[in-house]
Amino acid sequence: MLVILFIIFGGLAIGCALNVVAQRNPLYCAISLIGVFLSLACLYLMLAAPFIAAVQIIVYAGAIMVLVVFVIMLLNVEEEEKRKIRMGYLVPAAVVLAAALIGEVFFVLWSVSPNPTLPASDIGLTSSIGSALFTTYLLPFEITSILLLMAIVGAMTLARRTESLPPGARVVPGAQVLALSDVDLSASHEVQTAIETDSTAEAGRLLGIVDHSKEDRD
Amino acid sequence: MEPQLSWYLALSALLFTIGVVGVIIKRNVIAMFMCIELMLNAVNLTFVAFASFFQDVTGQLFVFIVMTVAAAEAAVGLGIIIAIFRNRESLDVDDASILKL
Numbered sequence: 001m002l003v004i005l006f007i008i009f010g011g012l013a014i015g016c017a018l019n020v021v022a023q024r025n026p027l028y029c030a031i032s033l034i035g036v037f038l039s040l041a042c043l044y045l046m047l048a049a050p051f052i053a054a055v056q057i058i059v060y061a062g063a064i065m066v067l068v069v070f071v072i073m074l075l076n077v078e079e080e081e082k083r084k085i086r087m088g089y090l091v092p093a094a095v096v097l098a099a100a101l102i103g104e105v106f107f108v109l110w111s112v113s114p115n116p117t118l119p120a121s122d123i124g125l126t127s128s129i130g131s132a133l134f135t136t137y138l139l140p141f142e143i144t145s146i147l148l149l150m151a152i153v154g155a156m157t158l159a160r161r162t163e164s165l166p167p168g169a170r171v172v173p174g175a176q177v178l179a180l181s182d183v184d185l186s187a188s189h190e191v192q193t194a195i196e197t198d199s200t201a202e203a204g205r206l207l208g209i210v211d212h213s214k215e216d217r218d
Numbered sequence: 219m220e221p222q223l224s225w226y227l228a229l230s231a232l233l234f235t236i237g238v239v240g241v242i243i244k245r246n247v248i249a250m251f252m253c254i255e256l257m258l259n260a261v262n263l264t265f266v267a268f269a270s271f272f273q274d275v276t277g278q279l280f281v282f283i284v285m286t287v288a289a290a291e292a293a294v295g296l297g298i299i300i301a302i303f304r305n306r307e308s309l310d311v312d313d314a315s316i317l318k319l
Contacts, residue, residue: 006221010229017233017256021240026248033252036233040259043229046221047270052278056262059285064255064292071296072248075303083245101235109228123275132275133282140279144286151290158297 005046013039026077030069037061049124226267233260247299247309251292258288 016035023029037060044053122128133141237260240253262281269277302314 002221003219006225010225013229014232014236017236020249020252020256021236021243026246026252029249029252033255036256036259040263043226043263044266047226047266049266049270049278049281052262052266052281055282055285059289060255060259064289067292067296068248068252071299075248075300075309077246077248077309101231105228105231108231109224123269123273124278128275129278129282133279137276137279140283144283147290148286151293155293155297158294158301 002046006043009039009042009046013043026072027069030065030072033068034061034065037065047124051124051126051129223267223271226263230260230263230267233257233263245310245312247302247311247314250311251295251299255288255292258284 013036016032016039019032020029020036023032037056041053041056041061044050044056234257237253237257240256241250244250244253262284265277265281265284269275269281299309303309306313308314
């Protein structure tokens with residue numbers, strides 16, 4: 001019975017994983033990846049780890065994939081176009097290496113001695129995981145919380161939009177020198193607050209002046 | 219007949235290999251990111267299989283911490299992807315060959 005379930009969920013996981021790689025539309029990739037997560041959660045249940053299975057569904061299939069799908073929708077990602085394969089002469093080498101890897105997998109599958117199945121215990125239950133997490137492994141747990149805090153700060157710093165100006169803002173180029181002929185003084189006399197910029201190019205862009213150096217570089 | 223430990227290890231190795239192939243052949247940043255998540259999950263399956271067969275809770279704690287790291291990676295990674303897209307109007311990794319945004 002467990003063998004049949006293993007074949008079903010393992011096959012589902014491999015099929016969905018292959019679909020993740022084969023699809024060209026990122027949204028279909030994400031939905032296939034959710035299939036992988038769900039079948040792995042079922043495998044965790046078979047391995048007597050109900051807490052990890054629940055966390056897998058809640059954190060991975062719930063939170064992380066919602067974030068990924070949200071970003072895909074937000075950025076309006078188009079499908080990848082097909083391109084010519086570069087370095088086609090490496091295909092035979094890839095086939096040989098893949099055959100070696102499959103041989104190693106079958107070596108593991110057939111030559112490792114089968115271990116006796118142990119009686120079911122309570123290692124996967126929430127209480128045993130919690131007691132180990134808050135006694136023996138308390139330091140990794142606390143370090144994890146610091147990691148999450150750093151991730152929050154980093155994500156906010158990265159995703160912050162710095163280019164939009166509040167209404168009535170005034171741009172001051174700081175120590176950078178801007179040619180007087182480039183600045184339209186009549187356009188900025190009604191603004192009140194000052195905005196500091198890091199470079200002349202940024203100040204010029206905020207003031208609406210065409211960046212000639214960038215045009216030359218392109 | 220029960221599923222053996224080696225079956226789970228073989229399944230995990232296959233999933234990890236598929237993830238590696240995806241990271242290598244994909245050109246979209248988000249698709250590469252999802253293939254990295256696939257590799258993380260393959261390793262998680264190995265941890266849970268060993269924890270179950272050796273009757274030790276430590277493996278499952280490692281899975282818990284790996285999931286936390288994956289969540290942090292998702293937040294920061296997607297922030298980087300949004301920053302790249304805002305500056306380059308493209309998610310192709312070949313267009314983002316230099317780190318300067």
